[in-house]
Amino acid sequence: MPNRYAYLGPEGTFTEAALRSLRPDAPAEARVPCEGVAAVFDAVRSGSVAGGVVPLENSVEGGVTATVAELVNGDPLLITGETAVPVEFALFARPGAALEDVKRVATHPHALAQCRGWLARNLPGAEAHTVSSTAAAARAVAEPGAPYDAAICAVIAGERYGLHALATGVGDRSDAATRFVYLSRPGALPEPTGADLTSLVAFIADDHPGALIEVLTQFALRGVNLTRLESRPTGDGLGSYCFFLDAEGHVADARVGEALMGVRRVCRDVRFLGSYPRSGRPDETVPRLRARPATEADFAESERWLARVREGRS
Numbered sequence: 001m002p003n004r005y006a007y008l009g010p011e012g013t014f015t016e017a018a019l020r021s022l023r024p025d026a027p028a029e030a031r032v033p034c035e036g037v038a039a040v041f042d043a044v045r046s047g048s049v050a051g052g053v054v055p056l057e058n059s060v061e062g063g064v065t066a067t068v069a070e071l072v073n074g075d076p077l078l079i080t081g082e083t084a085v086p087v088e089f090a091l092f093a094r095p096g097a098a099l100e101d102v103k104r105v106a107t108h109p110h111a112l113a114q115c116r117g118w119l120a121r122n123l124p125g126a127e128a129h130t131v132s133s134t135a136a137a138a139r140a141v142a143e144p145g146a147p148y149d150a151a152i153c154a155v156i157a158g159e160r161y162g163l164h165a166l167a168t169g170v171g172d173r174s175d176a177a178t179r180f181v182y183l184s185r186p187g188a189l190p191e192p193t194g195a196d197l198t199s200l201v202a203f204i205a206d207d208h209p210g211a212l213i214e215v216l217t218q219f220a221l222r223g224v225n226l227t228r229l230e231s232r233p234t235g236d237g238l239g240s241y242c243f244f245l246d247a248e249g250h251v252a253d254a255r256v257g258e259a260l261m262g263v264r265r266v267c268r269d270v271r272f273l274g275s276y277p278r279s280g281r282p283d284e285t286v287p288r289l290r291a292r293p294a295t296e297a298d299f300a301e302s303e304r305w306l307a308r309v310r311e312g313r314s
């Protein structure tokens with residue numbers, strides 16, 4: 001149904017905060033919480049929502065495997081937006097509990113990885129349990145007969161489920177951030193803005209020396225900056241990998257289009273995941289593209305020159 005948006009729920013996740021920033025005008029009833037990343041992808045694919053938001057990567061813990069796996073191997077969806085959210089973790093328990101009562105802590109695996117140092121110093125004997133999201137952990141702690149004593153979650157989630165904070169700032173890095181992407185069904189691409197990112201997955205043709213360099217060279221030769229590169233198993237046996245890349249620019253830009261054609265020529269297959277406005281750093285992209293030796297006009301002129309050469313008019 002149009003104008004409803006799926007997200008990794010329940011209420012109070014960092015993903016909900018990302019959806020609010022990507023769709024600030026959407027009313028609360030338009031936000032559809034899903035249990036798990038795969039459920040968000042399925043909701044978007046089925047058409048029951050207009051789009052969905054999932055976490056893609058974290059500045060401390062790296063790629064979110066469930067999201068990367070769906071983007072690379074699941075039925076295709078397009079990334080049409082992104083946003084980065086600062087992630088600040090707190091430890092919440094039921095009212096009346098004290099830090100020394102905490103024996104079992106629940107949270108999302110990515111959150112656990114970002115709070116390991118604090119837990120080792122402050123709750124060395126506590127068991128850590130992972131659940132589908134930080135807000136799911138807070139909700140579980142609040143339930144009668146809860147199997148956990150405390151949740152690591154956002155302050156907003158702890159408050160939402162009636163818990164009280166035993167400690168704030170429990171993340172090992174106070175500057176941690178997570179990047180979230182907005183998913184749409186395949187269709188028209190967002191217009192180029194001059195500050196865009198393009199995401200794709202490159203499946204190399206066969207394992208040979210320099211196979212990855214051949215892919216990377218397509219971008220380097222045309223002055224296209226890569227902002228992320230992640231290798232992932234294809235699922236076709238040990239040693240078989242594909243590469244998930246983010247590049248600055250839009251597929252409508254000449255240099256990006258040419259780089260993608262080059263990648264297509266040297267790969268067995270390429271999955272285009274989308275071109276979309278880059279979050280947060282718009283003034284960075286344009287000057288950096290301009291600072292490169294070849295401009296869009298240079299690309300257009302070189303194409304006209306080649307046409308003249310081929311027609312014997314040079």
Ligand SMILES: O=C(O)C(=O)C[C@]1(C(=O)O)C=C[C@@H](O)C=C1
Nearest residue numbers: 013014015055108110133134178
């Ligand atoms: O559990 C949440 O609140 C989420 O939105 C998921 C998620 C993640 O997948 O990385 C998002 C940000 C934090 O790094 C921890 C958990």
